Structure formats: structure tokens, C-alpha cells
Amino acid sequence: MAFLELQNVSKCYGIGVKRVEVLHDLNLKIAEGEFVAIVGYSGAGKTTLMSLIAGLQRPDTGSVTLRGEEVKEPSPDRAIVFQNYSLLPWLSVYENIALAVDTIFPDWPQAKRRAHIEKFIAMVNLTPAREKKPRELSGGMRQRVSVARALAMNPRILLLDEPLSALDALTRATLQDEIERIWESDRKTVVLITNDVDEGILLADRIIPLSAGPRATLGPEVKVDIERPRNRKELNHDPRFKAIRKEVISYLLGTGSRAKSSLTRKLILPDIEPEDLNIPRSMTGWRNTPIRKGEMKEESVEVKS
Amino acid sequence: MSALIQTCENVGLNWFVPFLRLLRGESPNEQFRQILLDIGVPVVAMLIFLGAWSWVAGHVKVSFGSVPGPAAVWAQAEIMWDGYRADRASEAEFYVKQVAKKKEFLAKTPAGEWHEHKYSGAPTYIDQIFTSLKTVFAGFLIGSLIAVPLGILCGLSKVINNAMNPFIQLFKPVSPLAWLPIVMIMVSALYNPKDPMFEKSFISSAFTVALCSLWPALINTSLGVAQIDNDYLNVARVLKLGWWKKITKIVIPSALPLIFTGLRLSLGVGWMVLIAAEMLAQNPGLGKFVWDMFQNGSSDTLAQIMVAVFTIGIIGFALDRIMMILQRAVSFDNATIR
Numbered sequence: 001m002a003f004l005e006l007q008n009v010s011k012c013y014g015i016g017v018k019r020v021e022v023l024h025d026l027n028l029k030i031a032e033g034e035f036v037a038i039v040g041y042s043g044a045g046k047t048t049l050m051s052l053i054a055g056l057q058r059p060d061t062g063s064v065t066l067r068g069e070e071v072k073e074p075s076p077d078r079a080i081v082f083q084n085y086s087l088l089p090w091l092s093v094y095e096n097i098a099l100a101v102d103t104i105f106p107d108w109p110q111a112k113r114r115a116h117i118e119k120f121i122a123m124v125n126l127t128p129a130r131e132k133k134p135r136e137l138s139g140g141m142r143q144r145v146s147v148a149r150a151l152a153m154n155p156r157i158l159l160l161d162e163p164l165s166a167l168d169a170l171t172r173a174t175l176q177d178e179i180e181r182i183w184e185s186d187r188k189t190v191v192l193i194t195n196d197v198d199e200g201i202l203l204a205d206r207i208i209p210l211s212a213g214p215r216a217t218l219g220p221e222v223k224v225d226i227e228r229p230r231n232r233k234e235l236n237h238d239p240r241f242k243a244i245r246k247e248v249i250s251y252l253l254g255t256g257s258r259a260k261s262s263l264t265r266k267l268i269l270p271d272i273e274p275e276d277l278n279i280p281r282s283m284t285g286w287r288n289t290p291i292r293k294g295e296m297k298e299e300s301v302e303v304k305s
Numbered sequence: 306m307s308a309l310i311q312t313c314e315n316v317g318l319n320w321f322v323p324f325l326r327l328l329r330g331e332s333p334n335e336q337f338r339q340i341l342l343d344i345g346v347p348v349v350a351m352l353i354f355l356g357a358w359s360w361v362a363g364h365v366k367v368s369f370g371s372v373p374g375p376a377a378v379w380a381q382a383e384i385m386w387d388g389y390r391a392d393r394a395s396e397a398e399f400y401v402k403q404v405a406k407k408k409e410f411l412a413k414t415p416a417g418e419w420h421e422h423k424y425s426g427a428p429t430y431i432d433q434i435f436t437s438l439k440t441v442f443a444g445f446l447i448g449s450l451i452a453v454p455l456g457i458l459c460g461l462s463k464v465i466n467n468a469m470n471p472f473i474q475l476f477k478p479v480s481p482l483a484w485l486p487i488v489m490i491m492v493s494a495l496y497n498p499k500d501p502m503f504e505k506s507f508i509s510s511a512f513t514v515a516l517c518s519l520w521p522a523l524i525n526t527s528l529g530v531a532q533i534d535n536d537y538l539n540v541a542r543v544l545k546l547g548w549w550k551k552i553t554k555i556v557i558p559s560a561l562p563l564i565f566t567g568l569r570l571s572l573g574v575g576w577m578v579l580i581a582a583e584m585l586a587q588n589p590g591l592g593k594f595v596w597d598m599f600q601n602g603s604s605d606t607l608a609q610i611m612v613a614v615f616t617i618g619i620i621g622f623a624l625d626r627i628m629m630i631l632q633r634a635v636s637f638d639n640a641t642i643r
Contacts, residue, residue, distance in 0.1 A: 056539055074542040086536035090558045099554060103544045153544075 002029035003189060004053070004157060008062035011048055022048050024215040026062070028208065030191065035183060037192045037200030038218070039248060040210030046193045047083070049210070050161040053191060054080045066157065076104045079155035083162040085142045087134040094130045097121065097149045104153055120152040123182060140171035144178070151182065157189040165195060173232065176202055180229065197248050201241055202230055209251045219251045316630050320344055373608040378615075381608035389429040396424045428589050434616065437590030440507055441579045444514025445572050451515070452522035452571065453564060457556060459523070460530020477520040481513050481578040485585050488512045506588040513582040518575035525567025529560030562636040569628035576621045591617055
């Protein structure tokens with residue numbers, strides 16, 4: 001049995017004719033201790049996928065299971081590092097982590113909790129900044145606090161949602177090294193979502209491309225069988241690196257690419273459709289009748305070039 | 306030095322900043338221009354205002370004499386201050402005399418029982434100012450204690466918000482003069498202790514202030530809570546924070562800047578409403594003072610009322626400044642508040 005498993009997961013947003021299927025029929029198995037990277041276009045639904053794994057949202061069909069148990073709500077078991085850090089701006093570095101630790105381990109004695117917090121602040125090299133507020137920190141430092149907070153929860157699985165995409169290239173490289181170092185010492189199960197193929201190859205055991213949305217789905221996985229620790233400079237010349245990179249990118253640009261172009265034409269249809277009386281309507285909102293086809297004046301047609 | 310400049314900006318002493326910068330030797334020309342703009346312009350405007358006032362005062366006659374000019378009003382203010390000082394002096398004298406009398410009485414009849422007397426002079430203008438401040442803070446406190454928790458509930462729940470919305474829309478525009486009779490009747494009916502700690506007029510005024518001033522705090526609190534960044538709420542969900550902890554650790558801190566914006570507006574409305582409420586409820590504060598002066602119609606009436614107008618304005622300004630400083634102190638995303 002896989003540690004984390006997604007079965008036929010799909011997720012839609014919107015209602016009526018505006019309903020869009022963001023994720024379509026996702027299947028994924030992750031073993032314990034594995035580092036998996038999911039690489040895809042921005043806007044493909046990567047964050048939605050992460051919310052489903054975290055339990056912040058429920059899939060419309062299919063299931064997400066962790067050790068055979070269905071994920072129904074968020075839990076500190078699945079710690080998530082958000083793209084925009086989501087640190088509480090009125091709390092210092094220490095207090096941000098302390099809020100998580102105090103909430104999750106209320107039974108620990110004070111001294112143990114303190115030591116635990118300090119340990120993770122030290123792990124991300126932020127001990128000198130421990131009393132600072134998030135706004136006094138740079139983007140990279142904020143993201144480190146966010147990583148430390150997630151790790152301090154002692155999660156079974158760590159979810160990284162484009163953790164480095166808001167950072168400059170240099171900070172990004174430093175933090176990539178740091179994530180790898182922490183993972184090496186800890187061997188937690190990690191799911192990394194990123195739009196950077198190189199980042200995936202540098203860090204992950206396995207890369208799974210996510211095709212462009214809407215109806216994004218997971219492509220064929222690519223194993224990264226490059227021994228660790230991986231050196232960024234040498235990696236660039238490694239033929240295996242180039243092969244993996246080519247494979248992922250060719251999927252993303254080929255089968256998994258977005259429609260090349262689309263054209264819109266005006267449609268005026270006779271308004272002859274009956275209302276669907278099965279759709280529940282609210283007592284207050286006057287505009288809750290189903291939108292009729294006749295009111296839809298546009299249609300998009302995709303054209304393959 | 307830059308810390309001092311920062312502090313000045315934080316407490317709203319922006320006009321003082323150029324002087325500090327000048328002391329630090331920062332481009333004098335620019336600083337002088339800034340001083341001219343920050344201080345020169347208001348001073349000139351003030352002089353024009355005083356000039357216009359003096360002119361009007363000299364040309365308009367009213368039923369009980371002439372309209373007092375700035376000088377007359379200033380003189381009146383001095384008279385009122387002297388009156389206050391004289392009253393304090395006679396109060397002190399009264400107590401000194403009482404001690405002497407007590408000694409004399411006990412010397413004559415050692416077994417007799419001595420009753421202490423309280424000084425019973427009419428309230429002075431300064432006393433009236435303090436009564437007004439006490440009343441407005443009592444009303445503001447009552448209003449805030451209702452508005453902030455209710456606002457948090459409104460912000461958290463669409464259902465409660467929709468339930469409250471008609472009442473907010475309906476009662477927000479109601480004038481204090483309409484509330485006051487209702488409040489007075491209710492207070493007369495419900496508040497009848499044998500040994501009253503507060504005057505009925507005080508309670509009526511305070512509740513009227515509360516009823517009129519709670520709306521801005523309520524609306525801003527619910528807005529602040531409804532606008533909380535979804536990420537913060539996600540943090541609460543991942544950590545599985547309980548309801549109460551979510552409120553105290555996430556909701557209130559992140560809504561605090563807007564809560565304080567609301568409280569600042571509320572206190573402003575409360576102070577404005579208070580004067581009208583005091584006039585009608587006869588609460589011995591500034592409102593009653595204005596009303597009494599209007600009723601007795603002496604030749605000093607207008608000057609006295611004008612002194613009261615300036616007092617009300619200055620205190621209102623001071624209250625607003627205090628709230629602004631508090632508002633800045635709780636804002637984590639900083640000094641954009643004017």
C-alpha cells in the first residue's frame with residue numbers, strides 16, 4: 001500500500017455553464033520517505049492539487065488517502081509551506097513557530113517546546129533573527145521561517161507549494177541547497193510543486209509533469225536516478241540530467257501543452273431551453289435561476305495549428 | 306535622531322519633523338520650504354480667520370449686545386479659568402474651616418457626633434469638561450463592548466451578517482435626539498436603586514452616546530474580520546486551532562487595524578453626539594453648560610458659548626489624535642494612516 005495515494009481525483013470550480021474542470025482524473029502513489037516533484041505550467045491547478053492533498057479542499061470525485069485513511073480535513077500531519085509564506089505578520093519568527101508547536105504539542109513541558117522551537121529556528125539558520133517580525137525579513141528568510149514552522153509540526157508528509165518561485169535566483173539556489181540538506185538529514189516524505197524543471201531534478205527522486213489546464217492531468221513519471229548529494233554545477237553537464245530535462249519538457253510542450261490558439265465567435269441561439277427544476281435555488285438571491293443557453297453569447301473554439 | 310523623527314511621524318507631529326531634519330543638517334532649503342508649508346500656511350489661514358471674525362464681530366448686533374471678537378472670547382476664557390481657580394481656593398478654605406469647626410465642636414461637647422460636610426459649590430467649567438469626558442468614555446466603552454464582539458461574529462458568519470444588516474442600516478442614521486427620550490424613559494423605568502452610584506442623566510447620556518457611536522466600530526470590525534487573508538485562516542485550519550484560539554490568535558490580531566479605525570470613528574461620533582445628549586438630558590457637562598448659557602442670556606453668553614465651542618473642538622481633536630496613535634501602534638503593516 002502506498003503511503004500517499006490519489007485515485008481518480010478530479011476537481012471543478014464554478015457552476016452551470018461556467019463550470020470548469022481544473023484537475024481531471026489524477027492518479028498518484030508516493031512511497032514513504034520519497035521526494036516527489038510535480039512540475040507544471042502556472043495556472044494549471046498545481047495549488048489546487050496541493051490543497052487537495054493538504055485537505056484544505058475536497059476532490060469532486062476520487063479520493064486522497066494517507067496510509068489508507070481518507071484525507072477529509074487539514075491536519076498538522078500534512079504540513080504545508082505556502083507559496084506566499086502565510087506567516088502571521090503580527091508575530092515574530094519565534095512566535096510564529098511557537099504558535100504551531102504550542103497548538104500541536106500542548107502536552108509537552110514548556111522547556112521541551114522551547115528547545116524544539118529553537119532547534120528548528122537554528123536548522124534554517126535564523127537564530128539571529130528570531131525576534132524579528134516577518135516584514136523585517138527578506139523573502140528568502142520568510143520562506144525559511146515558513147519551512148521551519150512546517151518541519152516543527154513533525155509532519156508525516158511535507159507539502160511544498162512553489163516555495164521558491166517568489167524568490168530571486170541566488171536566494172533560490174541557496175534555499176534549494178538548504179531544502180536538500182534538511183531532507184537528507186530527516187528523510188521525510190516530501191511533495192514539491194514547482195514550475196522549474198531544474199529545481200525538480202536537483203531535489204526530487206521522481207518528477208511527474210502536470211499538463212496544462214483546464215482538465216490538467218498527471219503525465220508519465222520520470223525517475224531521477226542521479227546519486228546524491230547532487231551538485232548544481234556538475235549537474236548541468238550530466239547527460240542524465242539533460243535526458244530527464246528533455247523528457248519532462250517534451251511532455252509539457254507536446255501532449256501536455258496548452259491549446260495553441262483559440263477563436264471566439266458570437267452565437268445567438270433561440271431561447272427555447274426549459275429550466276432545470278432540480279437545481280436548488282436560494283430564497284434570497286433573485287438571480288439563481290439556471291443560466292439558459294440563449295443567454296450565452298460566446299463560444300470558444302480551439303484550433304490546432 | 307532618525308528614531309526621534311520616526312516617533313514624531315508616528316504620533317502625528319509631522320510639522321516638527323523639518324526642524325529635526327534641519328538640526329541634522331539636511332538640505333536647509335527644502336526644510337525651510339517644508340516648514341513654510343506645514344506651519345506658515347496654517348498660521349496665515351488662522352490669522353485670516355481671526356481677522357474675518359473680528360470684522361463680523363464689529364458689524365453685527367444681536368439682542369443682548371454685540372458679537373464678541375477673538376479678544377473678548379479670550380478674555381472670557383481667562384475669566385472662566387480665574388473662576389475655576391477661585392472656586393478651588395474657596396473649596397480649600399471651606400475644608401480648612403471645617404477642620405477648625407470640628408475641633409471647636411469636639412472641645413465643647415466631647416460625646417457629640419460630628420457630621421462631615423462636603424463642599425457644595427456649583428460645578429466649575431473644568432468640572433463640566435471632566436464630566437463630559439467621563440460620559441463620553443462610558444458611552445464609548447458600552448458601545449465598543451457591544452460593537453466589537455458583534456462585529457467579529459458578523460465578519461465570521463454570513464448568516465449573522467445578513468441577520469444584522471437590516472438593523473445596522475435602519476438604526477445607523479438615527480439622530481441622538483431621537484434616541485434620547487427613549488433612553489431616558491427606559492432608564493427611569495429600569496434604574497431606580499436606593500443609593501444611586503450614577504446620576505440618571507449620566508446614564509441616559511452615556512447610553513445615547515453608545516447607541517449612536519457603536520455603528521462605525523461594528524461595521525469596520527465586521528469588514529476587518531471578513532477581509533482576513535485566506536492564508537491565515539488556512540494556517541488555522543492546518544494547525545486545527547479551536548474556535549476560541551482561532552478568534553484570539555488569528556482573527557482579532559489581523560482585524561485589529563480596522564477595529565481601531567472603527568473605534569476611532571466611533572469615538573469621534575460619540576463626542577459629537579454627547580453635546581446634544583447632555584443638553585437634553587441635563588447631564589452636568591459641556592452640553593448642559595452651553596444650554597444654560599443660552600438660557601440665561603447675559604451679555605457674556607455668546608463669548609461663553611464660543612469658549613465652549615473651542616473647548617469641544619480641541620478635546621475632539623485630542624481624542625482623535627490619541628486614537629490615531631493607538632491605531633498606528635496596532636497596525637502591523639504600517640504608517641499609511643493619517
